[in-house]
């Protein structure tokens with residue numbers, strides 16, 4: 593081993609030691625810090641330079657005492673985007689909700705509430721992805737069976753919205769637009785049906801961001817906050833279990849795309865440079881909040897007692 597190589601090794605180790613472990617018990621990171629950690633981790637992953645920190649025996653022992661994830665992620669079950677890998681995070685860092693099409697129905701919203709309310713993760717990310725089979729199935733009007741219709745019902749309004757907003761789009765363009773619209777649909781559903789999430793965001797204790805993962809490049813494109821967030825935060829609370837979205841939420845969801853976006857931008861001055869950059873690259877103005885009825889559980893009744 594040459595001297596220069598040895599020096600490089602030491603510098604690398606020193607660098608590792610200085611990397612913050614945001615999921616530690618001692619500190620509660622801000623949403624900005626959490627976002628930066630995800631952005632840095634995804635950049636490492638996309639470059640093939642993963643550090644794979646906090647996946648060792650010491651972290652196993654540390655997290656056995658309790659979990660302090662710094663982010664709650666709602667994403668698709670698709671096998672190509674496990675959040676811990678694509679964000680290069682470790683054990684106990686990411687509180688994850690995974691469901692086909694990253695929909696936000698009653699169980700998903702309840703789980704998110706646990707992550708942001710009970711575990712106090714300061715950031716919630718709804719992560720869609722390119723090539724999403726669930727969104728594609730709805731966009732193509734594919735016939736689905738079993739319990740899947742009740743699942744894709746959550747996606748249908750986003751596809752309808754994307755179709756309305758992109759009248760001349762071919763199928764590929766429509767699917768791409770629907771994937772983004774579906775991210776914002778899930779965020780709208782979370783706000784509409786979770787008073788806890790609305791309260792945390794209003795109090796500045798939580799930020800909810802949308803993003804899309806590219807399965808070809810491994811990169812996450814940040815979409816920013818929901819363009820209608822300001823209106824959604826004033827929604828009347830409605831439990832997804834009982835249906836009935838609040839009037840204010842419905843108004844927000846059916847309202848005015850561009851104007852709302854400006855409003856949301858003005859009210860979100862604390863965006864990080866990366867976020868601002870992401871917004872600049874991909875103005876959220878194009879994402880009008882989709883119209884959607886209240887999510888209501890449509891699961892088949894079990895024929896016997898609880899299996900849990």
Ligand SMILES: [Zn+2]
Pocket residue numbers: 668669670692693694721723724725726727
């Ligand atoms: Zn998917």
